[in-house]
Amino acid sequence: MSYTYSVDSETDEAAWHEARMRTDDGQIVVTASEAAMLASGGTGVWANLRAEKAGAKRRWTGNEFTVWGHEREPEIAASVTALYPQLAHNSRLVIQDADPRWRATPDMIATVGSLLCQIKTALWKGSKWERTDVPKSYVDQMQWEMFVTDTDVNLLAVEFYDEIEPGVFVPHFLFEDPHIIEIVRDDDRIAELVAIAEQFQSMGEPDTLDIFLADYARAHAREKAAKAEKDEARKLIAKEIAERPGGKYVGNLGSVTQGQDKTETMTVLDEARLHEKAPKTWERYAIQQEKTTKGKLTITPAKEQEAAA
Missing domain, CATH: 1.20.5 (Single alpha-helices involved in coiled-coils or other helix-helix interfaces)
Structure with a gap:
């Protein structure tokens, strides 16, 4: 099985995204990250991706963590190349020749031999990952990359970071080199992922x-x-x-005022008690008014239930 290099995300990001949507003859494409998403996602995930493939909704553009990972990727790749000289950083979409619907963009591809590498950043939680600690979605993504490129080994390079300020994304590095975990090709799991992708392919066009x-x-x-x-x-x-005296602060980004707690007595009419003790008086002053209640629109998004894997 062979593959063909396609669009480079670094030189033409719009064309790269377009090539991840459909084949030249209009068939829906499934990429490595999408295969992993479909394998672990519920009906909401499938519907979201289907709408995106139909060109009816905007794709997710990421958050501060994914932006950070994207910025770090070339630096981490350079460290991996120092350890594995045959691996080169990659930003090109690759298309499986046997079935152009199946595509991927491995982070690193060997220039000599058969080897891939996937780059991730992760928050440090006290110990380096073992093989069993790797998130299932990462493994599925890497299995799909091996399927598309007909590769037997995909290295996971993890750069751990710590948050200097609790709750604030201010990462700093903990180790000089990335942590490497070897993920070996699993044809049984690949067959399951292909079956899931085929099921996704068989879905009809989404309703408006x-x-x-x-x-x-x-x-x-x-x-x-x-x-x-x-x-x-x-x-x-x-x-x-x-903890500030006076409970007041004024700065360039706004102001804060902490009011004092206060308790006061208010006089209110106990309508239920009046109706019970003096029903005739209550009826004398009670009036009927016409009230129109607008029909309520209830929207319940699909729950993100785990799909069978």
């Missing part, structure tokens, strides 16, 4: 409402993440301002 629901689900997820981030920032601000 499915496209909108995919957009809604992604926006809903961003909203939840933003709320969690906002709540955490508010908690930290409240803790900090409580």
